Amino acid sequence: MTTQPAPTTVPEDLPPPALDERALMELDPAAARERALALPLSTRFRLGPEITPVQQAFLDRTGYLVFDRVASPDEVEHILTDIDSIERTLLDEGTKTLFGVPIWFGTNPDGEPWLQRMGFTSVLSEFLAGFVRHARFEPVRRLIGEDARIGDREKDGVVFNRYVNAEGSLRPNLGWHTDSLRDVFYNRKMPGPMLNVGLHFDRIREDDGGLRVLPGTHTQSVWRSLTRKIQFLSKAPDPNEVMVETWPGDLTVHDGRMWHRVQASSHSGWRSMRRSMYVPYVCDTYRPKDPNSPTPAYMRLFDAVMRLKAWWLGR
Numbered sequence: 001m002t003t004q005p006a007p008t009t010v011p012e013d014l015p016p017p018a019l020d021e022r023a024l025m026e027l028d029p030a031a032a033r034e035r036a037l038a039l040p041l042s043t044r045f046r047l048g049p050e051i052t053p054v055q056q057a058f059l060d061r062t063g064y065l066v067f068d069r070v071a072s073p074d075e076v077e078h079i080l081t082d083i084d085s086i087e088r089t090l091l092d093e094g095t096k097t098l099f100g101v102p103i104w105f106g107t108n109p110d111g112e113p114w115l116q117r118m119g120f121t122s123v124l125s126e127f128l129a130g131f132v133r134h135a136r137f138e139p140v141r142r143l144i145g146e147d148a149r150i151g152d153r154e155k156d157g158v159v160f161n162r163y164v165n166a167e168g169s170l171r172p173n174l175g176w177h178t179d180s181l182r183d184v185f186y187n188r189k190m191p192g193p194m195l196n197v198g199l200h201f202d203r204i205r206e207d208d209g210g211l212r213v214l215p216g217t218h219t220q221s222v223w224r225s226l227t228r229k230i231q232f233l234s235k236a237p238d239p240n241e242v243m244v245e246t247w248p249g250d251l252t253v254h255d256g257r258m259w260h261r262v263q264a265s266s267h268s269g270w271r272s273m274r275r276s277m278y279v280p281y282v283c284d285t286y287r288p289k290d291p292n293s294p295t296p297a298y299m300r301l302f303d304a305v306m307r308l309k310a311w312w313l314g315r
């Protein structure tokens, strides 16, 4: 007689099931809108071969979508390992900017220099360059535009962020902002529709801080989109904000005109670490950066603030 293994006593920390849309695939836009209106703001979706009518309607209504664990645990691990090795090389070689965009190094909870934001990550990782082009992301690409491409070397390229609450951290959080502000700097155009696609690497619960969004603010006027709050300086919670709870491998899509922020973790040290990655999809004229590209004006400003902060923290 075989003995059964003892049942595990630690329940797996699984996300609530993604919305089952099998019966909703044929809804017309009006019916999809009605269905999307009735969904909780915390709804998680499954990324399939097409963006469904309800997903489109939810994005139109709120300005964002959360897709359940689009990257596998192995892929999450592979990307994070690549980031560690890229970080080692950048530190060893003393690299301070990539394609004109400053790399921000803060201090980790062990007191060592630590990568907190870098652009153009996919240029330095073959695995990542392949991963972001995987067929599963096709519906996301087409959502942005039939002719949208991944801008490995455009704008800031694929951006990798690390947040931690520790002495010397440059980035425990990120104030309220709209990403379209950056586009104004890059294109010298007023912000139109644009979507940002983010991959999330950590399990983030309410007390871990994380992404906070203000649903519906993507449909505001251009003026409100730039000035509703003080870009990057306003940090206070908003009564209408929604927390985006994540599991490793989750994918988010958000409208660049929607206000959002990153709340600091209520924990400190390594327990407070959060990592995210944003992939730029570009439709306009191909304007790749080269290694000698000048630092964009908005980045010079940000970099000056960051340097000041690093100096202040290191006094």
Ligand SMILES: O=C(O)CCC(=O)C(=O)O
Pocket: 161, 174, 179, 198, 211, 260, 261, 262, 276, 278
């Ligand atoms: O870390 C995140 O999820 C958000 C980052 C962000 O909003 C940004 O870099 O513009």
Ligand SMILES: [Fe+2]
Pocket: 177, 178, 179, 260
């Ligand atoms: Fe943002």
